[in-house]
Amino acid sequence: MGPWFDYTVNGLVVGNIYALLAVGLALIFGVANLINFAHGSVFTVGAYLGWTALHYLHTPLPVTILLVAAGSAVVGVAIERFALRPLNHRSRIAPLLATIGVSLVLDQAVQLIFSPDPRALPSQLPDWRLPIGGVTIGALDLLIAGVGLTSAALLFGFLRFSKLGWAVRATAQDPDAASQMGVDTNRINAVVFAIASALGGVGGLLVGMFYNSIDTTMSFDATLKGMVAMLLGGLGNVPGAIAGGLILGLAESYGIALFGTSYRNLFAFALLILILMVAPNGLFSRRRELPPEPMTGTFVAPSRPLRLPRPALAAIVVVAALFPLVWNQPYVLQTLTNALLMALLAFSLTLVSGTVGQISLGHAGLLAIGGYASGLLALDHGWPFVASVPAAGLSTAILGTLMVLPALRMTGHYVAIATLGVGEIVSLVILNWTGLTRGPMGLSGIPIPAIGPIELDTPRALYWVVLVLVVLLGLLQVRLLSSHLGRTWRAIREDEVAARAYGVEPLRYKAMAFAFGGFGAGIAGAIAAHLYSYINHETFNTQLSILAITVVILGGLGNVLGAVLGAVLLVALPEIFRAAAEYRMLIYGIALLLLIRYRPQGLLGTI
Amino acid sequence: MSFSRRSFLAASLAAGCTALTAVRSRAEEPILVGVSGPLTGPNAQYGAQWKAGFDLALDQINAAGGRPFQYVFEDSQSDPRQSVTIAQKFVNDPRILAELGDFSSPASMAASPIYNRGKLLQLGITNSHPDYTKSGDYTWSNCLSQDDEQPSLANFVIEGLGRKKVAVLHLNTDWGVACRDRFVESAKAAGATIVATEGFQSGERDFRSTLVRIRDAGPDAIVIEAYYADAAVIVRQVHELGLKQVIAGVVSIYSPKFIELAGDDAEGTYTQGYFFPGEQRSEVQAFVTAFRAKYGQDPDWFNATAYDGLIFISRIVNQFGASREAIHEGIAKIKDLPSAVFGKATFDPTSRRVSAPHFVRLVVKDGKFAAWDGQKPKAI
Numbered sequence: 012m013g014p015w016f017d018y019t020v021n022g023l024v025v026g027n028i029y030a031l032l033a034v035g036l037a038l039i040f041g042v043a044n045l046i047n048f049a050h051g052s053v054f055t056v057g058a059y060l061g062w063t064a065l066h067y068l069h070t071p072l073p074v075t076i077l078l079v080a081a082g083s084a085v086v087g088v089a090i091e092r093f094a095l096r097p098l099n100h101r102s103r104i105a106p107l108l109a110t111i112g113v114s115l116v117l118d119q120a121v122q123l124i125f126s127p128d129p130r131a132l133p134s135q136l137p138d139w140r141l142p143i144g145g146v147t148i149g150a151l152d153l154l155i156a157g158v159g160l161t162s163a164a165l166l167f168g169f170l171r172f173s174k175l176g177w178a179v180r181a182t183a184q185d186p187d188a189a190s191q192m193g194v195d196t197n198r199i200n201a202v203v204f205a206i207a208s209a210l211g212g213v214g215g216l217l218v219g220m221f222y223n224s225i226d227t228t229m230s231f232d233a234t235l236k237g238m239v240a241m242l243l244g245g246l247g248n249v250p251g252a253i254a255g256g257l258i259l260g261l262a263e264s265y266g267i268a269l270f271g272t273s274y275r276n277l278f279a280f281a282l283l284i285l286i287l288m289v290a291p292n293g294l295f296s297r298r299r300e301l302p303p304e305p306m307t308g309t310f311v312a313p314s315r316p317l318r319l320p321r322p323a324l325a326a327i328v329v330v331a332a333l334f335p336l337v338w339n340q341p342y343v344l345q346t347l348t349n350a351l352l353m354a355l356l357a358f359s360l361t362l363v364s365g366t367v368g369q370i371s372l373g374h375a376g377l378l379a380i381g382g383y384a385s386g387l388l389a390l391d392h393g394w395p396f397v398a399s400v401p402a403a404g405l406s407t408a409i410l411g412t413l414m415v416l417p418a419l420r421m422t423g424h425y426v427a428i429a430t431l432g433v434g435e436i437v438s439l440v441i442l443n444w445t446g447l448t449r450g451p452m453g454l455s456g457i458p459i460p461a462i463g464p465i466e467l468d469t470p471r472a473l474y475w476v477v478l479v480l481v482v483l484l485g486l487l488q489v490r491l492l493s494s495h496l497g498r499t500w501r502a503i504r505e506d507e508v509a510a511r512a513y514g515v516e517p518l519r520y521k522a523m524a525f526a527f528g529g530f531g532a533g534i535a536g537a538i539a540a541h542l543y544s545y546i547n548h549e550t551f552n553t554q555l556s557i558l559a560i561t562v563v564i565l566g567g568l569g570n571v572l573g574a575v576l577g578a579v580l581l582v583a584l585p586e587i588f589r590a591a592a593e594y595r596m597l598i599y600g601i602a603l604l605l606l607i608r609y610r611p612q613g614l615l616g617t618i
Numbered sequence: 619m620s621f622s623r624r625s626f627l628a629a630s631l632a633a634g635c636t637a638l639t640a641v642r643s644r645a646e647e648p649i650l651v652g653v654s655g656p657l658t659g660p661n662a663q664y665g666a667q668w669k670a671g672f673d674l675a676l677d678q679i680n681a682a683g684g685r686p687f688q689y690v691f692e693d694s695q696s697d698p699r700q701s702v703t704i705a706q707k708f709v710n711d712p713r714i715l716a717e718l719g720d721f722s723s724p725a726s727m728a729a730s731p732i733y734n735r736g737k738l739l740q741l742g743i744t745n746s747h748p749d750y751t752k753s754g755d756y757t758w759s760n761c762l763s764q765d766d767e768q769p770s771l772a773n774f775v776i777e778g779l780g781r782k783k784v785a786v787l788h789l790n791t792d793w794g795v796a797c798r799d800r801f802v803e804s805a806k807a808a809g810a811t812i813v814a815t816e817g818f819q820s821g822e823r824d825f826r827s828t829l830v831r832i833r834d835a836g837p838d839a840i841v842i843e844a845y846y847a848d849a850a851v852i853v854r855q856v857h858e859l860g861l862k863q864v865i866a867g868v869v870s871i872y873s874p875k876f877i878e879l880a881g882d883d884a885e886g887t888y889t890q891g892y893f894f895p896g897e898q899r900s901e902v903q904a905f906v907t908a909f910r911a912k913y914g915q916d917p918d919w920f921n922a923t924a925y926d927g928l929i930f931i932s933r934i935v936n937q938f939g940a941s942r943e944a945i946h947e948g949i950a951k952i953k954d955l956p957s958a959v960f961g962k963a964t965f966d967p968t969s970r971r972v973s974a975p976h977f978v979r980l981v982v983k984d985g986k987f988a989a990w991d992g993q994k995p996k997a998i
Binding site: 014017018021022024025119122126127128129131133140142145146147149218222223224226227228231232263264267268271272273275276340341342344345346349442450451452453455456459468470539542543544545546547549550582585586589592593595596 | 657658659660662663665666667691692693695698699700702703706707709710722723724727728730731735747749752753787790791792794795796816817818819821822823824826827828830831833834847850851854858859860875878879880881
């Protein structure tokens with residue numbers, strides 16, 4: 012048998028793992044209509060619970076699995092009870108942000124308790140291997156497949172045939188109607204989180220044993236791959252999630268076979284985008300099986316925005332401009348410059364996600380395009396800073412819009428996952444297109460920002476330049492929001508069908524929003540590139556995209572001033588907690604959770 | 619101010635032991651060295667290893683008396699946004715006389731212009747990116763660039779182990795690519811053919827399909843250019859697939875953790891080290907004994923290079939004086955620094971890196987790194 016058989020077996024073995032992750036995510040999505048970013052963290056918690064049981068109690072495998080399942084279920088219930096339930100019915104987007112906060116807290120807690128060092132998690136299964144073709148399959152591979160399939164079958168039966176299962180499905184379809192029929196929807200949500208988290212935790216244990224290595228950084232990759240697998244099978248479709256996992260595994264394996272290892276993820280994310288374009292309900296959903304996706308606007312919680320009178324705004328700008336004259340402390344100014352650059356990115360995101368209602372989880376990709384465009388123009392063609400930065404803004408506007416075009420036809424969570432995929436693709440193309448981007452070596456020696464002969468080599472000079480940009484672009488955006496264009500954007504957000512009925516072509520207006528937003532984000536990326544002097548494909552990563560969406564939600568979706576406030580808070584908070592050293596990200600996560608808890612519609616409210 | 623509590627305790631303990639000097643030094647301001655590195659985030663494990671190395675170095679420096687030493691570890695998460703603010707903080711804090719770090723290239727090299735403009739020595743303890751020290755006159759590194767290490771590894775695999783067809787599996791980062799390019803160059807010059815090179819992204823755990831690709835290229839050796847945690851996962855999967863090729867790895871797989879994570883599959887893996895605990899050079903033995911006494915385990919390269927960084931600064935201060943300018947001047951002039959990694963180290967003022975390294979050839983035997991006995995493995 013040829014190597015293709017081997018690639019197929021390997022793909023299925025890895026696909027098993029993705030399937031296990033996807034089942035839990037699909038279950039939660041199906042019921043709570045929520046992408047649970049904390050799922051990967053529960054996976055990590057499960058792995059460490061298993062390690063603790065093995066190391067201190069020397070439990071046999073079945074007992075370990077039960078302990079891990081029980082422990083992870085408790086974590087799941089706690090997440091539902093303390094982070095999500097208080098937010099019910101107040102905003103659609105706040106729970107998403109809450110799961111991001113929970114995942115920060117869980118990851119940091121595990122890291123503090125167990126140290127960041129990777130640990131060995133020896134498998135307790137007999138060490139036999141079954142040769143198939145040119146490769147081998149071990150006992151653990153079969154166990155992982157067994158757990159995945161059994162749990163999917165059990166869940167399927169549970170949802171179809173048990174009374175509690177009916178209640179779960181009723182809650183998924185219409186929580187209000189379900190609770191009127193006497194279903195305790197809170198309890199249902201708790202049950203769902205318990206089951207999904209137990210599965211996630213056991214997944215972490217088994218995968219840790221599979222590689223004999225667990226560490227505290229597994230969470231993010233696990234969430235990402237699980238999410239892609241779930242989407243391939245159809246959002247919220249439990250049996251589909253298993254198939255989605257296997258397909259993702261196969262796609263990666265064949266991608267490696269055809270193009271080489273460095274193309275693995277590129278292949279996976281390109282497949283994701285392709286499937287979203289061709290069959291947005293996933294490969295296995297009949298159209299009627301899924302409840303209709305929420306209208307885009309439902310993400311945005313209606314609230315009365317906090318409006319500052321004009322003199323107050325002018326006063327803030329004047330204070331910000333004069334601040335460095337009074338307190339010329341480079342560390343503080345550098346932090347503020349970072350915050351203002353983040354605000355430029357947040358303007359773009361708050362327009363796209365807040366005003367037009369297209370949640371984007373790949374916005375750092377725009378920074379990367381801007382950074383590389385300006386960096387390459389300066390390094391390879393000797394363009395001065397003042398020319399390369401606007402050029403970078405323009406190229407980002409064009410390239411960024413072209414790339415998200417396929418995603419613009421989608422709505423709701425699909426846009427979010429598609430943009431996440433686009434962000435990853437940008438980074439992977441930069442990594443692999445060595446001829447243009449220098450690949451993994453990155454761009455070094457990018458000249459420092461300069462206007463004509465004046466080098467902006469002091470934190471103060473750069474701060475002023477970025478402040479001017481923030482004020483200009485912010486005013487422009489506010490002006491746009493109150494114009495005809497702004498009203499059209501909001502109309503699309505509130506009800507795309509109604510907007511279309513009024514003769515508005517949503518696609519064109521969404522593209523305009525991305526183009527305008529891309530320009531600002533590209534400029535921010537370009538300035539960052541000149542400020543850092545070295546960038547590579549990891550400088551603007553998905554974690555940064557997640558931070559950006561956090562800034563925007565925290566400030567209030569669509570709210571320009573909120574974007575600035577959110578950026579300053581989220582960039583400055585980790586700096587303020589610096590004295591806490593290892594504990595600072597934990598404190599940051601808790602602060603984030605509290606902010607969402609008490610202001611789910613954002614600090615300054617949505618516009 | 620965030621002194622590590624452990625280092626502070628350790629320092630006070632050490633000071634307590636030598637009561638006389640302690641009384642005198644308590645009156646003096648400590649010499650501060652800034653550290654910018656990851657304590658949280660995806661690279662936190664390496665920051666924790668640095669700390670272990672720094673704390674041991676501090677114990678020894680402060681036990682010797684003189685003005686007390688202290689380091690300020692600021693968590694950058696290896697994120698350029700944070701490393702640049704930390705750089706501003708250090709540059710503008712006159713008590714900080716030198717800086718160590720950061721960990722990743724984007725974080726380290728984004729901060730370099732600020733250190734150079736602020737005339738504060740930035741000593742990269744793990745920075746092997748070939749352009750790292752080109753940022754300016756104040757950016758130095760006690761980490762070798764791959765120009766020294768890879769020819770030696772290629773020589774080991776081809777001349778020493780007698781392999782002719784090599785597959786390279788590398789981390790697809792600036793570091794991994796520099797490793798791969800230098801290795802391929804030297805291996806070809808030595809007459810070997812490179813049958814495959816495969817780059818993987820950090821965080822990847824599944825190498826089965828990659829290894830099928832490598833298997834089908836028909837190598838007689840697999841060279842791993844990765845850190846120990848990835849390398850451990852790779853050697854396990856090489857054996858699960860039933861491949862019998864000789865496996866050799868770059869210096870950074872040299873860690874007790876590699877053997878812990880790879881288990882029995884680590885057996886027979888070749889690597890080279892600047893040092894290994896069984897080695898008899900006195901600097902190495904002193905470091906290894908002290909490290910075992912303090913932490914109850916063998917040190918690895920990340921511990922050793924961090925330890926060296928702080929010891930170097932203290933030696934330079936002792937000889938040239940406690941000011942930023944003196945340290946910058948001294949690092950170019952000082953000769954034969956005692957080093958846990960190199961034995962004796964001298965900086966080359968042109969490349970701003972340590973010159974003339976020394977390698978020991980190692981193999982994993984009976985669950986330990988041991989000196990290679992010169993036996994060529996059997997052909998497969």
